Amino acid sequence: MNIKVFSLIAAVAATNLVVFGAEQEAKVFAVRTTHPERRTIAQSLVKTGSLTAPAEVALCAKVPGRLAATALADGTSVEEGTRAKAGDVLARLDDREYRIARDSAQAATAAARALADDAAREFSRTERLRASNVASEQDFDIARFARDRTAAALAQAEGGLAAAELDLEETVIRAPFDGVVAAKKLHPGAMVTAASEIYTFVATDPLRVLFELPTTAIPLLKPGETKIAVTVDAYPDEVVPLVVADAYPTASSETRTVTVRALLPNKDGRYRPGMFAKGEFALDERANVLTVPFEAVLRIRDKNCVYRVKDGKVLLTDVAVGLRHDAVIEIASGLADDDEIVIDGLHRLADGAPVRVVN
DSSP, X not given: XXXXXXXXXXXXXXXXXXXXXXXXXXXXXXXXXEOOEEEEEEEXXXXXXXXXXXXXXXXXXXXXXXXXXXXXXXXXXXXXXXXXXXXOEEEEXXXXXXXXHHHHHHHHHHHHHHHXXXXXXXXXXXXXXXXXXXXXXXXXXHHXXXXXXXXXXXXXXXXXXXXXXXXXXXXXXXOSSSEEEEEEOOOTTOEEOTTOEEEEEEOOSSEEEEEEEEGGGGGGOOTTTOEEEEEETTSTTOOEXXXXXXXXXXXXXXXXXXXXXXXXXXXXXXXXXXXXXXXXXXXXXXXXXXXXXXXXXXXXXXXXXXXXXETTEEEEEEOEEXXXXXXXXXXXXXXXXXXXXXXXXXXXXXXXXBEEEOO
């Protein structure tokens, strides 16, 4: 190649470089921006839990006898799923023998009371006669002994009557609390003893929702305040807002977790013990903090940064971050409420680059 041709090629190349550099220098980047927003955020912890009944008892008869009826007071048959209020009748034993025992105890008590009243009057009369030196000391002692003996007999008869009335009352099996019959074990005609379970009865309103949380989360819990967004597996589209009721006083030595309890209202019985639930715990909740979208924060040289837009250019700004919640993150320092920050197109930028906002 001759010298003139080579010089021409070199000149053309130099011209192209100058043009290309000018284009690069004049390039303006299109970005989307937003402003920081103040909101309440919290550290989230999602755990799986289960629904349990707060109370479950085996309903048995305290006295033996034949099961006469398994029905409510209005005659409605009691079956699995029957709901009852505390004190409602659920079953009855044949009470004829217990009524006879009660009536006999009443008669015995009446007779004992008559004897005791007569002996008390006789003692009073003898006491007056002794004061007038008409009755002897022996007569007085006999009257006092008769009064005390008949009074003791009356007390014994009254105790027997109370026991007979209690036994008669125990022939009626009642609901110990508001709940539902979970299982029916016996039917009319069966002979029952104190060990015979007639029903399994459970409380269902409210239900307990139990979660296992790591011990590291316990210092952040505030019973009565910490919020939980609960979703029961049977109703996946429904989120029930609850709060932490309490945490068990001991941790598991195997899993290093603590059982945390919430109470789920269940007046209509939609939820059943044994169902699974998912709970999102709002730990360390903070109100009125400055937040930005999480994608607006870059990690550069071990620092958290954002791009602020000012006078048509971006400024790389160091920030201190706090809690992250869903798609936003707390900005503890480094930004003001009216700052405009880049949320899209960050990775093409450099400090001082010209930008055009295309929100």
